[in-house]
Amino acid sequence: MTLSDILKEKGIEDFSAIPLEHCLVGNRRLYDSLPRGCYAVFMLFPYYVENKNCRLAAFAAVPDYHLFAKELFSELEEYVKNKYGAFARGFTDHSPLNERDGAAKCSLGIIGRHGLLISRKYSSFVCIGELVCTLTEAQLGAEGITVGCNDIAYCEDCRICIASCPAGCADGDKSLCISAITQKKGELTDPETDAVRRSGSIWGCDRCQLSCPHTQNAIKNGTIYTPIQFFKENVITGDENDVESLSDEEYKKYTFSYRKRNVMQRNIDIIRRK
Ligand code: SF4
Numbered sequence: 258m259t260l261s262d263i264l265k266e267k268g269i270e271d272f273s274a275i276p277l278e279h280c281l282v283g284n285r286r287l288y289d290s291l292p293r294g295c296y297a298v299f300m301l302f303p304y305y306v307e308n309k310n311c312r313l314a315a316f317a318a319v320p321d322y323h324l325f326a327k328e329l330f331s332e333l334e335e336y337v338k339n340k341y342g343a344f345a346r347g348f349t350d351h352s353p354l355n356e357r358d359g360a361a362k363c364s365l366g367i368i369g370r371h372g373l374l375i376s377r378k379y380s381s382f383v384c385i386g387e388l389v390c391t392l393t394e395a396q397l398g399a400e401g402i403t404v405g406c407n408d409i410a411y412c413e414d415c416r417i418c419i420a421s422c423p424a425g426c427a428d429g430d431k432s433l434c435i436s437a438i439t440q441k442k443g444e445l446t447d448p449e450t451d452a453v454r455r456s457g458s459i460w461g462c463d464r465c466q467l468s469c470p471h472t473q474n475a476i477k478n479g480t481i482y483t484p485i486q487f488f489k490e491n492v493i494t495g496d497e498n499d500v501e502s503l504s505d506e507e508y509k510k511y512t513f514s515y516r517k518r519n520v521m522q523r524n525i526d527i528i529r530r531k
Pocket residue numbers: 421422423424425426433434435436437461462463464465466
């Protein structure tokens with residue numbers, strides 16, 4: 258069993274490493290706590306499942322990827338420690354590194370105009386995680402992990418994603434981005450409330466991602482769907498009533514639980530006032 262075997266067994270097919278010194282800093286405090294001269298193994302967690310009638314963005318309808326990453330990294334850290342006596346720590350989202358930059362330098366995808374990493378198979382419906390470890394390049398090679406820092410590639414800039422934005426983010430003004438507004442605490446302004454009502458979404462927005470030709474191709478070719486079992490179970494497939502009826506225990510399994518329930522309830526109330 259190697260590190261790449263463990264990753265593949267979990268459904269993680271895209272991973273590659275770069276030396277830490279080639280990474281951009283994400284969180285400075287976390288970055289300074291890392292040993293020098295180590296490698297970051299970047300990996301993609303594809304999460305897309307077919308879910309047409311849901312009022313949640315795709316990432317919100319599936320169980321929280323932080324929970325998936327926590328379990329995965331605990332296994333990987335243990336594996337590296339037991340086999341090599343080396344340091345290893347996994348991160349996702351709250352990271353010492355700029356994840357999009359690192360994944361692009363590992364050639365796990367290109368960077369889209371909409372600001373997200375676009376992978377060949379899953380388009381932008383991926384979360385990024387990274388295992389920072391003190392394994393040598395030779396040890397990583399023996400574990401089935403390639404090492405190499407490449408130039409970042411960008412999308413074709415067709416701007417379809419910009420044109421499809423219901424909030425008119427075409428001019429780069431993200432102040433009415435539905436994804437940001439639905440996750441915002443407190444009372445919304447009238448224009449924000451109106452933007453949520455018109456979108457019909459109670460958490461997040463996938464419009465720019467879905468309109469991208471890379472996503473459309475991935476759907477057409479059938480490659481976009483997650484192979485990770487964790488994301489295929491407990492998917493919220495219903496409407497706002499199903500979200501509202503989740504018990505507090507169930508609610509904690511989804512990413513939207515990082516906000517208090519009253520934020521979600523506010524959004525539900527807005528779309529009900531249609
Ligand atoms: S997430 Fe939605 S509202 Fe935000 S930029 Fe993309 S399409 Fe526009």
